[in-house]
Amino acid sequence: MQFTEFQDLCRKRLSVHNFDNTSIDPKSIDQILACAHLSPSVGNTQPWRFHVVVKPETRTKILDACCYGNFILGSATFIVVTCDKSSQPQDGKILWNPREMEFSCAAALDHILLAATAMGLGSCCVSLHHGPVHELLSIPEAEQVIAGVMIGMPASPVASPSHERSPLGSVVKVHE
Ligand SMILES: Cc1cc2nc3c(=O)[nH]c(=O)nc-3n(C[C@H](O)[C@H](O)[C@H](O)COP(=O)(O)O)c2cc1C
Structure with missing residues (x-):
């Protein structure tokens, strides 16, 4: 992959709030989650867990109980990403900052968004x-x-x- 292709992918990704109810091949979701599973994680803990919510009734319940918008229902897939705090570093080392497992899940989240974009799909995070x-x-x-x-x-x-x-200059500080 050329760098410019990656740049284009990053520029193309945006939060989509309106979906047209078209279903997606479950294989595509598997491929997206396989990309997420390639994300970096502290101590290679791989603490992410992906709960794919299929049933419309369950989505409605999540929507009613946890969301501010009404956008979940139209999306073909809704995935809840969690961090398994019982995950352990592969090398048996101590995790000095267990919150780094949450950061690792954020990396997986971004892989999901970029993979979906690369497939021509829309995506958006939802606070839950x-x-x-x-x-x-x-x-x-x-x-x-x-x-x-x-x-x-x-x-x-x-x-x-x-x-x-x-x-960009407002968020970057170069330390000589
Ligand atoms: C952790 C996280 C939680 C978010 N929660 C919501 C949400 O609950 N509802 C929503 O509409 N957008 C949500 N967003 C999307 C942000 O609003 C969006 O990424 C931001 O406005 C920048 O826009 P962009 O994604 O189009 O670049 C969330 C994004 C992140 C990373």
Whole structure:
């Protein structure tokens, strides 16, 4: 892959809030999650867990209990990404900062978004930490909810106003 292709992919990704109900081949979701599973993780803990929510009734319950928007229902796939806090470093070393497992899951989240974009699909993260997702999906207590992700065919692939970025210079500081 050329760097410019990766640059284009990063530029193409944006948060999609409107999906057109088209279903997606489950194989595509497998491929996207296989990409996410290639993400870096502290001590190679691979702490991410992916809960793919298929049933419309379950999605409605999540929507009613945990979401501010009504966008989950139209997306072809809804995935809840969690961090299994019982994960252990492969090399048996101590994890000095267990929160780094959450950061690792954030990396997996980004792999999902970029992989979906590369497939021509729309995607968006959904904050879920404030809702009773554990009960709704019977998620084990050791798993911390990181976020939800919608994936589907975008009904309107237009960036929201909140897609704008501040100038790069305002977030980069070079230390000589
Ligand atoms: C951890 C996380 C949680 C988010 N939660 C929501 C959400 O609950 N609802 C929503 O509409 N967008 C959510 N977003 C999407 C952001 O609003 C969006 O990424 C940001 O406005 C930048 O726009 P862009 O993704 O189009 O570049 C979330 C993004 C992240 C990374």
